[in-house]
Amino acid sequence: MKHRTFLEYRRYRYLKVATLLALISIFVFAWYTFPVGRYGGTVVGYVLGTISALLIVWLMWLGVQKRRYKANISGIQGWLSAHVYIGGALIVLATLHAGFQVGWNIHTLAYVLMLIVIFSGFFGVFAYLRFPALMTANMGEETLDSLVQKIADLDREIRRTAMSMSDEINAVAMESIKNTRVGGGVFAQFLHRPGNCPTKRAVVFLEGIGKTLKGDQQKQNRDLYSLMLRKEKWVDRARADVRFKALLDLWLYIHVPVSFALLAALTAHIISVFFYW
Amino acid sequence: MKLLLVQLTRNKLGQVTRTQQTLNVDQVRIGRGSDCKFHLPDPRVAMHHAVIGSSGSDLTNDSTCFIEADAGLVTIDGTIERAAKLKVGQKIHLGPFELIVLQHVADVDLALSWELLDPLKDNLEGVKANVKVGLRNTWLSKRFFSWAGAAAILSVFLIWPVVSALNPPPKMSGAQAMASPVLASAITADASWNPGELASPHQGFGRDCAQCHTQPFVHTTNAACESCHQIIGWHFARDTKEAKAMHAAVFEKPGDATQCASCHRDHKGPMGLVRQDSPLCTQCHADLKIKVPRTTTANISDFSKDHPPFKLSMLVPGKTGREGIVRVSQDESGLKEKSNLKFPHDVHMEKKGIRGQNGKTVMECKNCHVPDETGSRFKPTTMKDHCQDCHSLEFEPKATDRQVPHGNVADVLATVNEFYAQAVLADTPIDVVFDEGARRPGERLNVADPAKRLAALSWASKKGATISQELMEVRVCFTCHEIKRVSVADGTDPKTPPTQTWQVEPIAVTQHWLPKSRFPHNQHSPYECKECHQVEKSKTSADIAIPDLKNCQGCHAGNITTTDKVRGTCETCHGFHVGGSKSGVPIPLPGGVPHDPKERAAKSVAVLQPKAHP
Numbered sequence: 001m002k003h004r005t006f007l008e009y010r011r012y013r014y015l016k017v018a019t020l021l022a023l024i025s026i027f028v029f030a031w032y033t034f035p036v037g038r039y040g041g042t043v044v045g046y047v048l049g050t051i052s053a054l055l056i057v058w059l060m061w062l063g064v065q066k067r068r069y070k071a072n073i074s075g076i077q078g079w080l081s082a083h084v085y086i087g088g089a090l091i092v093l094a095t096l097h098a099g100f101q102v103g104w105n106i107h108t109l110a111y112v113l114m115l116i117v118i119f120s121g122f123f124g125v126f127a128y129l130r131f132p133a134l135m136t137a138n139m140g141e142e143t144l145d146s147l148v149q150k151i152a153d154l155d156r157e158i159r160r161t162a163m164s165m166s167d168e169i170n171a172v173a174m175e176s177i178k179n180t181r182v183g184g185g186v187f188a189q190f191l192h193r194p195g196n197c198p199t200k201r202a203v204v205f206l207e208g209i210g211k212t213l214k215g216d217q218q219k220q221n222r223d224l225y226s227l228m229l230r231k232e233k234w235v236d237r238a239r240a241d242v243r244f245k246a247l248l249d250l251w252l253y254i255h256v257p258v259s260f261a262l263l264a265a266l267t268a269h270i271i272s273v274f275f276y277w
Numbered sequence: 278m279k280l281l282l283v284q285l286t287r288n289k290l291g292q293v294t295r296t297q298q299t300l301n302v303d304q305v306r307i308g309r310g311s312d313c314k315f316h317l318p319d320p321r322v323a324m325h326h327a328v329i330g331s332s333g334s335d336l337t338n339d340s341t342c343f344i345e346a347d348a349g350l351v352t353i354d355g356t357i358e359r360a361a362k363l364k365v366g367q368k369i370h371l372g373p374f375e376l377i378v379l380q381h382v383a384d385v386d387l388a389l390s391w392e393l394l395d396p397l398k399d400n401l402e403g404v405k406a407n408v409k410v411g412l413r414n415t416w417l418s419k420r421f422f423s424w425a426g427a428a429a430i431l432s433v434f435l436i437w438p439v440v441s442a443l444n445p446p447p448k449m450s451g452a453q454a455m456a457s458p459v460l461a462s463a464i465t466a467d468a469s470w471n472p473g474e475l476a477s478p479h480q481g482f483g484r485d486c487a488q489c490h491t492q493p494f495v496h497t498t499n500a501a502c503e504s505c506h507q508i509i510g511w512h513f514a515r516d517t518k519e520a521k522a523m524h525a526a527v528f529e530k531p532g533d534a535t536q537c538a539s540c541h542r543d544h545k546g547p548m549g550l551v552r553q554d555s556p557l558c559t560q561c562h563a564d565l566k567i568k569v570p571r572t573t574t575a576n577i578s579d580f581s582k583d584h585p586p587f588k589l590s591m592l593v594p595g596k597t598g599r600e601g602i603v604r605v606s607q608d609e610s611g612l613k614e615k616s617n618l619k620f621p622h623d624v625h626m627e628k629k630g631i632r633g634q635n636g637k638t639v640m641e642c643k644n645c646h647v648p649d650e651t652g653s654r655f656k657p658t659t660m661k662d663h664c665q666d667c668h669s670l671e672f673e674p675k676a677t678d679r680q681v682p683h684g685n686v687a688d689v690l691a692t693v694n695e696f697y698a699q700a701v702l703a704d705t706p707i708d709v710v711f712d713e714g715a716r717r718p719g720e721r722l723n724v725a726d727p728a729k730r731l732a733a734l735s736w737a738s739k740k741g742a743t744i745s746q747e748l749m750e751v752r753v754c755f756t757c758h759e760i761k762r763v764s765v766a767d768g769t770d771p772k773t774p775p776t777q778t779w780q781v782e783p784i785a786v787t788q789h790w791l792p793k794s795r796f797p798h799n800q801h802s803p804y805e806c807k808e809c810h811q812v813e814k815s816k817t818s819a820d821i822a823i824p825d826l827k828n829c830q831g832c833h834a835g836n837i838t839t840t841d842k843v844r845g846t847c848e849t850c851h852g853f854h855v856g857g858s859k860s861g862v863p864i865p866l867p868g869g870v871p872h873d874p875k876e877r878a879a880k881s882v883a884v885l886q887p888k889a890h891p
Contacts (some may be wrong), residue, residue, distance in 0.1 A: 033556060037545060039470075048749040148408055152401035159320050159397070163309055167323045167348055174320055177400075182408040186415045200616045202432040225466065242410050249412040257422030264427035268435035276490040277497070 005129065009081035013157045015098045018085035022092040038099035040107070040273070048097035052090060053266060056114070059087050060259055084125055087118050106272055110265035117262055120254040127248050135244045138237055147238045151180075154231045161224045165217070167207065173224065176202040176231070189246035191239070199235055202228050278331040278342070280305055281385040282315065285392040289828040299385070304330040304754065307371060308349070321372040323349035329363070331386060342387045344369060363387065373397075388593065424444040434469050441466035445487055476543055476550035489543070509537075510854035522571060524856075527561070540853075551848070555579065557837040580845040581835030582871055586826055590792050592616075592785035601785075607826070613819040615758045617782035622812035622820075633667035642806045650801030657788060672696075672744055681748065686779050689748065694741035701733040701740075749779040790823045794850040 007015075025048060030042045040049050062083045066076060094114055102108045139147075155177045162173035175198040183189045193200075206225040213221050284296040300314055307315040310324040317326065326349030332341050338629050344351060345360040345671040352370040353361050363369075369376040373395040379388035465484050483489050489497045503509065512528060515521040540557060541550050561568060563578040575585035586608040595601050605612060630637035645663045646655045660668075660683050670680035672693060679696060681689040748754045749762075759782040764775035807813060809824040833845030 037542070041542070062522050064768075089806075101473065102324060103471070103473055104469075105471055107472055109430075109434070109469075144408070144410065148404050149401060153405040155400045162319050163318070164311060165324075170320055170324070177403065180404075180407060182410075184409045186412065189410070189412065189415070203399075206478070234823055238408065242408075245410055246412055252419050253412060253419055253422070256419045260423035261426035261430055264430040265434065268431060271435060272438065273472075275442065275484055275493050276467070276470060277495060 003103040006077045006080045007084065007125070007129075009077050014078075014085040017082070018089035021086070022089045025096050038096075039101055040097050040099065042099075045097055045099065046219055048222050049091050052093045053270065055086060055090055055093070056262065056266060059083055059090070060263065062065040063256070063259075081129050084121065087121055090114065091118055106265060106268050108261060110269040113258055113265050117255060117258045120251045120258065124251040124255060127251060131244050131248055135241060138240045138244070142237070144238060144241055147241075149240070151231060154227055154234070158224065158227050158231065161220065161227060165220055165224065169206070169221065169224065172198075172202045172205050173228075176228065180231075180235055182235060183242040183246075189242050190250075191243070193236070193239070197235070199228060199232050203232050227249050278305075278386045279384065280315075280329070281379075281382055281388040283379070283388065283390040283392055287392075295390075297379050304328055307349070308347070312369040317371060317374050317391070319373055319397065320792070321397075322374065323347070323372075327351050329387070329389075366557045400546065430440045438467040438470055442487070442493065471544065472548075473544035474546050474547070477547040479543060479550075496536060498537050499537050502541075506537075510852075511856035512853055513856040519571070520553060523834070553846055553848045555846040555848075557853075558851075577847075579835035580777075580832060580833060580847070581842075581851075584826060584830075585855045587791055587823070588786070588793075589790050589821070589823060591790070594653075594785035595783040607823070612821055614787065614821050616818050617784050618786055618818050619757050620818040621761070622815040622818075622822075626813045631667070634669060638667070642810075646806075648798065651797075653795070654789070658786070664757070668756065670803070672748055672753060675727075676700075681753070686749075686781055690741075690745050690778070693737065693745050693748070696746070697737040698734060701737045702730070742879065745779075754781065758784075790821075793855065795852070 018120045028044055029038070029048070032042075040044055062079050065079050094111060098107070098111055102111070140151075158173050159177060162170045165173075178198075180197060181188065181194075188194065203225070206221060206228055210218060210221045210225060278301070278727045279301040282298045282300065284298070286294045286296070288294070301542050302314060305315045306313045306325060306328055307317060307322075308324050308326040309317055309319060310871075313325065315329070327347050330345070331342060332343060343360060344353075344358075346358070349371060351358055351361075354368055359720050360572050363378050365378050365380055367378045369378070373390050373393055375394050377390045379390055382388045413598070465486075467486050468484070470486070471483075474480075478570055479489075479622055489501050491498060493499050509708040511524055513520060513524065515524050517854045532625045537865040543550055559578050562574070563576060565574055577584055588604045588606055589612070590602050590604050591614060593601050594615060620704075625631055625640050628639070630639040645658045648654070665683070670683060671677055672681055673679060673696065676696070715760050749760050754760060760779050761782065762782045763778055765778055766775040799853045809828055810821070810822040812822045815822065829845070832843055833849065834842035836844070836846055838844040
């Protein structure tokens with residue numbers, strides 16, 4: 001049976017709901033005459049605004065639901081499906097609520113934060129649909145742990161081979177063993193090919209020095225070089241995997257905190273409007 | 278040189294195992310290289326790290342043994358040395374290895390123990406330590422960012438504005454607020470709440486939100502508006518009981534309908550405060566006859582569709598007040614203006630010019646119709662300013678410097694009579710005055726002779742009557758005015774026969790034909806007058822040259838703009854607050870509104886009330 005994503009949940013049930021919601025909003029917005037202009041302060045504006053605000057709170061409730069429904073995967077799937085589609089419809093509702101008016105104020109701040117939340121969520125959907133396949137393509141049968149094991153085995157061989165080679169070569173090999181890092185800090189996790197990777201330096205160095213060596217030394221160097229090349233490939237794959245994992249994580253570091261910022265801005269928006277009614 | 282090397286290895290419990298090796302060479306090379314006799318197998322040791330040798334022949338003297346660094350670093354008792362003599366107890370570090378110079382042993386030149394202090398870590402652990410996956414293992418924290426972001430936004434955009442609004446600075450009037458440098462320059466706490474640009478008249482004090490938003494969580498009140506806008510008109514005059522009740526039912530019921538703000542929404546841009554949309558009006562006026570059966574106002578939904586013919590407000594000669602104006606629909610047939618002024622436009626607008634005192638003049642509209650201060654409408658045309666240059670009030674051809682006064686029949690008659698009496702009695706050459714043969718040329722009147730004087734006066738009286746009749750019935754006054762002959766009885770003595778005199782019919786030149794609309798002439802200046810007012814062939818002042826509905830519809834569409842026409846909503850021509858103000862001060866007509874309320878009142882009365890032609 002074909003694997004169904006949360007997007008297809010119950011034959012796109014929530015896509016239909018969201019589309020209907022958006023269409024009704026557009027229809028009401030177009031049909032209703034706004035004697036003093038289209039904006040949040042009209043009857044339609046208040047209705048759209050109330051619905052939008054309630055939806056935002058409801059959508060944020062997913063964060064709570066996710067923790068509650070630990071055992072029930074299909075429950076979570078339904079929630080997630082609704083979360084994504086209704087979240088998308090919110091763009092239409094909130095834009096019509098604002099009547100396409102923007103300015104440098106708390107009202108537009110809330111609107112912009114909402115858009116950031118929604119579009120970061122869209123990136124999340126994209127990431128979950130796209131990256132797993134790319135990650136599998138990158139790793140094949142390997143896992144990060146198995147790659148680490150392989151790199152460690154290679155390192156042992158590299159150390160053994162380099163032991164009987166000149167100090168210069170040995171130092172380069174040792175540097176590769178000691179200081180080749182995969183992932184690390186926030187930015188390092190996103191770097192596919194860090195510029196100062198000691199393994200890459202070793203590959204370049206060994207290739208260069210190989211031309212000056214002769215006999216046994218040259219043969220040893222060739223062995224070490226091929227070991228280093230293999231290591232470089234595995235390190236690259238491990239780094240790509242780390243990067244994908246970081247990207248899969250990253251959008252949530254925007255989606256979640258900005259959601260809370262939005263909740264705060266929404267509160268300020270609503271109170272301010274009625275404070276100065 | 279005989280060298281004893283003792284290798285120390287420790288098991289997990291720390292127990293030491295010793296392995297001995299004896300070397301008998303001149304020099305011992307130390308390193309990880311396979312050619313080194315003292316082999317230290319670790320990548321951290323150089324290929325050829327150092328050399329141990331003996332310099333003296335006295336082999337029992339330990340001071341002759343030395344160590345010399347080759348490609349690696351040699352540390353002796355914590356100090357990096359290039360070369361040094363070896364002494365008992367010295368600790369020598371070569372990479373991860375520690376060498377200790379031991380006590381003398383028989384038959385041996387030098388005894389050393391060596392131990393790998395810092396074995397290389399397991400490869401897997403080393404690699405694992407260098408692999409760090411997942412953003413959760415970095416400084417990024419969803420929880421921290423969530424709290425920090427929400428707290429920052431609530432502080433800046435909610436708590437600060439609310440606290441500052443609940444603790445307002447001393448109340449200032451709009452004018453004071455405008456002058457206040459603090460408000461003019463500082464960023465106010467609630468500036469972020471402003472949903473849009475204020476109407477331009479409100480921008481000066483707009484930073485002080487409390488000027489309009491007087492109470493939290495309460496709609497802006499009419500009182501807040503009326504604190505500045507004191508003269509605001511009702512929508513229609515509440516001059517009858519029914520009108521009053523109607524007005525109350527529609528505009529004064531409690532709730533939203535009474536709110537200024539229900540129509541006038543601010544924060545809609547500099548020009549956004551006044552509604553320009555027709556639905557504001559047509560929601561009542563589209564079927565007004567159903568809503569108010571007794572109304573005389575026609576239904577209207579769109580200027581281009583069902584606007585009734587214009588209603589002209591014409592002055593009624595001799596009447597004042599409500600009776601002084603008659604409202605007639607422009608589609609009535611045979612509509613004539615009764616102004617009691619004779620003015621053929623065709624004669625005056627003759628293309629070849631019209632003969633005046635200063636020769637022929639080609640007249641233009643603007644010679645008589647001079648725009649007022651607003652440019653919207655025109656100053657009244659007056660005899661003095663616009664007619665008298667050509668229409669001199671001379672009455673005696675021989676005395677061109679004398680004119681009758683303008684404005685009053687009695688004054689005219691008196692002037693004429695006085696002129697001839699004075700002329701005949703004064704020491705004036707008679708032939709200059711008259712030539713009927715009563716005197717011979719050059720002869721002077723003997724005033725001392727009573728009979729002659731009487732005869733002269735009788736002549737003057739007759740002459741005056743003749744000339745007066747001429748002025749009233751043939752020329753000068755008669756040229757422009759409707760004049761009728763009247764007999765005036767002397768009220769004191771019934772026997773006295775009534776005096777014959779004339780009455781100039783009151784002038785009623787309508788100044789404002791369509792007072793319920795506004796028509797800014799200056800905004801229509803690209804068009805020539807004659808494009809709307811066809812007067813070039815008009816032979817009489819009774820012709821009405823006010824353009825009709827069709828004329829306007831030629832350029833103005835209705836509620837919806839078309840490709841070839843300008844949009845014409847109700848607001849384009851009509852005002853809303855036109856029914857007399859609450860405060861009793863008359864509502865000024867559109868255009869040319871003076872600032873001072875008294876002057877404003879006077880002006881609006883002046884335009885509405887019929888007034889005798891000056």
